[in-house]
Amino acid sequence: MPEIGTTALVILLPAAESALAAARRIDPGLVRPGLPAHVTALYPFLPDASLSDEVLSAVRSLAAATSPVSVELTEVLVAPGFLALPAPSLQPVTDAVCARWPDVPPYGGRFGTRPPAHVTVAMGGDDETLSRVATEVRPLLPVTGRAEALQLVALTERGWEPRLEAPFGGQAVRAADTRS
DSSP: OOOTTOEEEEEEOGGGHHHHHHHHHHOGGGSOTTOOSEEEEESSOSOGGGOOHHHHHHHHHHHHTSOOEEEEEOOOEEETTEEEEEOGGGHHHHHHHHHHSTTSOGGGGTTOSSOOOEEEEEESOOHHHHHHHHHHHGGGOOEEEEEOEEEEEEEETTEEEEEEEEEGGGOOOEEOOOOO
């Protein structure tokens, strides 16, 4: 379980929300509370307390240099304790984020330096439960959508909260700076 103050850079994919809803119907505990459907670009990111104006500016700049991405989720990946929808069209974005912060290994290095971009649908659960989730999710595919921004989120006592939304392509930036 992540600690309070942990942050992540994510790419929201509202179109994939139906897959998370299917997992929640089977077992709400399989879906991380407080985070909508997303692809993780970098987790854990920098501690919430160290999110300086310079860091936020770097996130904005990276997003501004990235074009919006059409996403098509076409398959279900099931591994022990894990069910995901691969998102290969977002791999260049996650690679760029990781290259910008090379001293921050994705997932603490557990999955190498270049983990595949994906939407996590369910974490935990036994093989039978994940098989049931997969059966519910497959008819929903393909899921198509558009990735339009990086979002910086932080885990607080209230759950995951947005800190910054940085649109791709340099569109207007909406900040949600609620640091205490």
